[in-house]
Every structure is written in structure tokens, then in C-alpha cells.
Amino acid sequence: MRRALDAVRKVVVLGGDGYIGWPLALDQSAKGHEVLIIDNCCRRRTDEELSANPLRQLGSPTDRTNRWQSLTGKTIEWADIDVADDPVGLRAALLEFRPDVVFHLAEQRSAPYSMLTENHRLETISRNTRGTHNVLLAVRALAKCHLIHVGSLGVYGYSTKPWEMPDGYLTVHIDTGGTAGTVSAEIMHPFEPVSIYHLSKCLDAQLFEYYARTERMQITDIHQGVVWGSETPETRRHPGLATRIDVDDVYGTVVNRLLHQAARGEPLTVYGTGEQTRGFVGLVDVIHGLELSVRNPPPVGHRTRIRNQVAETLxxxxxxxSVAAVSGARITHIDNPRSEPVQNTLAVSHHASDALGFEPSRLTERISEEFTAMAEAVRDKHQEGVSNDRYAR
Ligand SMILES: NC(=O)c1ccc[n+]([C@@H]2O[C@H](COP(=O)([O-])OP(=O)(O)OC[C@H]3O[C@@H](n4cnc5c(N)ncnc54)[C@H](O)[C@@H]3O)[C@@H](O)[C@H]2O)c1
Structure with a gap:
């Protein structure tokens, strides 16, 4: 029988060492749930590959979970498993832990990284697609479990379309050319990925469609905007509980990159015309939104529940x-190193999120706090002299 929503649940966070996964694991543990993180820490090794210098040095997985336990008395379990390369280990870990919910965040998540070389293309497609399929097989082996994947709003592409990006599904009217006349159908919105990373998220979506339909698996796919922010109520409890802040040009998302430049007194480097529009959402709201998804699983036999998770488009x-207004920084435009439409408008449905009671903060209203937090992090780090933007050089 399904556990009551407020009852203690067993939760697996795949990718729980990452920017979103770690505070998500802390949030679930703080709520009293039993948490197992599965992560092979490959993201930490990528910092070395890129000679990137994340703004905060992270403690080891053991240091972080020990710190949490000493502050709260709560245990977070940890398993070092490669989700893409070790399907047997993954399945065994899930069968032993018997989760009610699996959050899948264990993917290569940078669009620029996926485009660096042919090897990075191969790695992104291989790791993300094999990983997601392994996760589906492992979750399928459980009697009942809700799989929640964090995907990207970018699967719809960034060309201007004269309609709102729906929550996954589009109503189309098809002229059958026969006696049936025009019929209506709901299909997955066509994909238009602009990078290999986004392409991997489209392939994930097709895998979810197959397993929800043929295996009656309960799957939610969050189509998420660019995430900003680095603190949650749990990470604020101790510096040893901080999550990573990436500010380099490969893994740093545009908000953190610009705030970091402003905090260091550097000009803000805007790629191309700056007329590219994207969806944005704060880290605290991402985590709250994932909890809302746990509480609202799709019924068994339902198609993948797809939900856009975005607070605003800018x-x-x-x-x-808005960063310049709070920091006094100068804006400079540089050649766009990315292959993307020069300009686009973007309207995003938030009907599915509204229906769950998702009320995210807007970055534009919080930019001053975010700038202060970034300036403090930069001051703590004393990393003057390390440029975060190879394209600006
Ligand atoms: N950060 C954003 O702005 C953003 C926006 C939209 C969607 N997302 C999605 O959210 C998810 C999490 O993003 P994030 O920013 O926390 O990324 P992140 O890189 O900080 O975290 C991902 C974690 O997964 C782990 N991982 C990756 N591949 C693995 C594998 N094969 N086996 C085991 N562990 C593995 C990494 O070590 C890392 O700790 C990603 O799927 C990403 O595509 C993120």
C-alpha cells in the first residue's frame, strides 16, 4: 500500500554530491525522511580536468554527511556507484534500500562541456543515456517507486515560437484527409535541442515515454530553467554543509557567472547581442518544487508527468x-562562443506548477541579496587573479 505523503519515506538522490542534489538530500533528511545518496563524485574530477576553481572548497562526502549528523543527529547514507557504468551495483543498492522515491540528477549537466570536443559529445550522450536507462531498469525492479528526473527547459529549443512552451504536451489538429476529418491529439512537444547536453535530455524523455507507457512506471520529468542561488536553510547551518558554486564559463550558469564577475569588479561579459531569453528559477524553489512533485505522483499507467519549473523568463x-544596477558593474558584449539563435522570445507555461501551489521567487526581486552572498563568497575565497571566463581573454 502507498505510504501517506507525510509519512517517513525512503528517498534516493542520484547525483546527491552536486549543486542541486546535495541541498535536496539535506532538505529530505531535515524533513525526517531516510536518504541514500548515490554519486561517484565525477563532477569533482571534472573541476580538475578543466582547471576550474569552484568558489567553495567542498568537504569529502564523509565530512559532509558527518557534519550533518553531528548537527542534527540524522544520517544520510552514501554509495559510490557510477550510474552509467555499474547497472548491477545500482540495481543492488536500490533493491536493498527499497526507496519510495528516486530523484535522478546524476548526469553530465553542462551544455558548453558537451560541445568542447568530440570526446565530450560522446561522453555526454553515453553517460546520460546509459545512466538514465540503467536508472529505469533499477527502478523497474522495485515493486513501486516514483522516479523524478530533473531535465531542462532547453529541450524545446530557443527559437522564437508563437505559442507558450507547454508542460510537455502539445495539442495538435491533424487533417486525416479522410472521412474522420480533422482529429485532435496530444503529442510530446517537438524537441529542438541546441547542444549535445540538451539532446541527451531529449533522449531521456523518449526513454521515460517508453517505460511509463509499456511498464506502467510512475515518472515525473521536470523541465527546469537555469538555476540561481547557492544557499538553502540547511546549507546555511554550517560552512561545511555548503553546496558547490560554479562560476567558470563551462559549468557556471549565466547568473552565477555574471554575479561573480560583478563581485570581482570585472565587466559583465554578455555573449553576443544579449537578446537570448531563458527561463530562471532559484535553488530553494527547485528543492521545494521537487517536494511538490513527490507529493503529486502521476497515477500508475499515466504518461510521464512533465512540468516546467521556471519562475520567470529574462x-x-x-x-x-539588473546585476549592473546593484553592483555598478560595466557591461561588455563579446562574440558569442555558443551556437544558438541570436535573439529569441520565450513564453513558458506554468500551469502544471501553479496547480501544485508552486510560488517561486523572482531573481529580479532577489538580485541584491544574491549579489551580497556572491561578494561574501568571493571575499572568503580570496581568489583574485583567477579569471572565470576564457572567452573574455
Ligand atoms: N544547475 C542548473 O542550472 C540546472 C538547470 C536545469 C537542469 N539541471 C539538471 O539538474 C541535474 C543536477 O544538476 P546540478 O547543477 O546539480 O549538476 P552537478 O553537476 O552539480 O551534479 C550532478 C551530480 O551527479 C553526479 N554524477 C554525474 N554522472 C554520474 C554518474 N554516471 N554516476 C554517479 N554520479 C554521477 C556528479 O558527480 C554530480 O555530483 C542535472 O541533470 C541537470 O541537467 C540543472
Whole structure:
């Protein structure tokens, strides 16, 4: 029988050493749930590959979970398993732990990284697609479990479309050319990935469609915007509980990259015209939204429940101007190193999120706090002299 929503649940966070996964694991543990993190820490090794210098040095997985336990008395378990390379280990870990919910965040998540070389393309497709399929097989082996994947709003592409990006499904009217006349159908919104990373998320979505339909698995796919912010109520409890902040040009998302430049007194480098529009959402709201998804699983036999998770859409110019307004930084435009439409408008449905009671903060209202937090992090780090933007050089 299904556990009551407020009862203690067993939760697996795949990718629980990452930017979102770690505070998600802390949040679930703080709520009293039993948490197992599965992560092989490959993201930490990528910092070495890229000679990237994340803003905070992270404690080892053991240091972090020990710190949490000493502060709260709560245990977070940890398993070092490669989700893409070790399907047997993954399945055994899930069968032993018997989770009610699996959050799948264990993927290569940078679009620029996926485009660096042919090897990075191969690695991104291989790791993300094999990983997701292994996760589906492992979750399928459980009697009942809700799989929640964090995908990207970017699967819809960034060309301007004269309609709102729906929560996954589009109603189309098809002229059959026969006696049936015009019929209506709901299909998955066509994909238009702009990077290999986004392409891997489209392939994930097709895998979810297959397993939800043929195996009656309960699957939620969050189509998420660019995430900003680095603190949650749990990470604020101790510096040893901090999550990572990436500010380099490969893994740093545009908000953290611009805030970091402003905090260091550097010009804000806007790629191209700055007329590219993206969806944004704060870290605290991402974690709250994932809890809302846990509480609202799709019924068994239902198609993948797809939900856009975005607080607002902004052009990069709007974002840069709001950072400049609180920091006094100068804005400079540089050649766009990315292959993407020069300009786009973007309207995103938030009907599915509204229906769950998702009320996210807007970055534009919180930019001053975010700038202060970044300036403090930069001050603590004393990393003057390390450029975060190879394209600006
Ligand atoms: N950060 C954002 O702005 C953003 C926006 C939209 C969607 N997302 C999605 O959310 C998810 C989490 O993003 P994040 O920013 O926390 O990324 P992250 O890189 O900080 O975390 C991912 C974690 O997964 C682990 N991992 C990756 N591949 C693995 C594997 N094969 N086996 C075991 N562990 C593995 C990494 O070590 C890392 O700790 C990703 O799937 C990403 O695509 C993130």
C-alpha cells in the first residue's frame, strides 16, 4: 500500500554530491525522511580536468554527511556507484534500500562541456543515456517507486515560437484527409535541442515515454530553467554543509557567472547581442518544487508527468542590467562562443506548477541579496587573479 505523503519515506538522490542534489538530500533528511545518496563524485574530477576553481572548497562526502549528523543527529547514507557504468551495483543498492522515491540528477549537466570536443559529445550522450536507462531498469525492479528526473527547459529549443512552451504536451489538429476529418491529439512537444547536453535530455524523455507507457512506471520529468542561488536553510547551518558554486564559463550558469564577475569588479561579459531569453528559477524553489512533485505522483499507467519549473523568463541583457544596477558593474558584449539563435522570445507555461501551489521567487526581486552572498563568497575565497571566463581573454 502507498505510504501517506507525510509519512517517513525512503528517498534516493542520484547525483546527491552536486549543486542541486546535495541541498535536496539535506532538505529530505531535515524533513525526517531516510536518504541514500548515490554519486561517484565525477563532477569533482571534472573541476580538475578543466582547471576550474569552484568558489567553495567542498568537504569529502564523509565530512559532509558527518557534519550533518553531528548537527542534527540524522544520517544520510552514501554509495559510490557510477550510474552509467555499474547497472548491477545500482540495481543492488536500490533493491536493498527499497526507496519510495528516486530523484535522478546524476548526469553530465553542462551544455558548453558537451560541445568542447568530440570526446565530450560522446561522453555526454553515453553517460546520460546509459545512466538514465540503467536508472529505469533499477527502478523497474522495485515493486513501486516514483522516479523524478530533473531535465531542462532547453529541450524545446530557443527559437522564437508563437505559442507558450507547454508542460510537455502539445495539442495538435491533424487533417486525416479522410472521412474522420480533422482529429485532435496530444503529442510530446517537438524537441529542438541546441547542444549535445540538451539532446541527451531529449533522449531521456523518449526513454521515460517508453517505460511509463509499456511498464506502467510512475515518472515525473521536470523541465527546469537555469538555476540561481547557492544557499538553502540547511546549507546555511554550517560552512561545511555548503553546496558547490560554479562560476567558470563551462559549468557556471549565466547568473552565477555574471554575479561573480560583478563581485570581482570585472565587466559583465554578455555573449553576443544579449537578446537570448531563458527561463530562471532559484535553488530553494527547485528543492521545494521537487517536494511538490513527490507529493503529486502521476497515477500508475499515466504518461510521464512533465512540468516546467521556471519562475520567470529574462533576456541576458535584462539579467546583466539588473546585476549592473546593484553592483555598478560595466557591461561588455563579446562574440558569442555558443551556437544558438541570436535573439529569441520565450513564453513558458506554468500551469502544471501553479496547480501544485508552486510560488517561486523572482531573481529580479532577489538580485541584491544574491549579489551580497556572491561578494561574501568571493571575499572568503580570496581568489583574485583567477579569471572565470576564457572567452573574455
Ligand atoms: N544547475 C542548473 O542550472 C540546472 C538547470 C536545469 C537542469 N539541471 C539538471 O539538474 C541535474 C543536477 O544538476 P546540478 O547543477 O546539480 O549538476 P552537478 O553537476 O552539480 O551534479 C550532478 C551530480 O551527479 C553526479 N554524477 C554525474 N554522472 C554520474 C554518474 N554516471 N554516476 C554517479 N554520479 C554521477 C556528479 O558527480 C554530480 O555530483 C542535472 O541533470 C541537470 O541537467 C540543472
Amino acid at each position: 533576456s541576458i541583457n535584462e539579467l546583466a542590467h
